[in-house]
Amino acid sequence: MRNNEMPHAPVGPAVNKDEEALARPFVKCLLRLIRTQDSFGLWEGNSDAELLAEFIITKEQQCATPLIGDPDSDALWRLDMFYTAVALAIE
Numbered sequence: 001m002r003n004n005e006m007p008h009a010p011v012g013p014a015v016n017k018d019e020e021a022l023a024r025p026f027v028k029c030l031l032r033l034i035r036t037q038d039s040f041g042l043w044e045g046n047s048d049a050e051l052l053a054e055f056i057i058t059k060e061q062q063c064a065t066p067l068i069g070d071p072d073s074d075a076l077w078r079l080d081m082f083y084t085a086v087a088l089a090i091e
Helices: 017-022 025-036 048-055 059-064 073-090
Strands: none
Touching (some): 048 073
């Protein structure tokens, strides 16, 4: 392959990895927990992927987070939701 050529996209049936991941029982449980916390309906129009975006951080975001200090209340809430979903999955 020459330097200026772009590789071809894979041929075959496309699998939507996001939809596959969102169909997992643990993720469904986590989404239910998040949506039950929305008492004012602020997240009603958001997709499941948009709600879970807050739970995923990039390597750059992780490096920018200070090691010393108190985490913000949103981070603590996300941890609480995640571990509650873990406990429900174990139960």
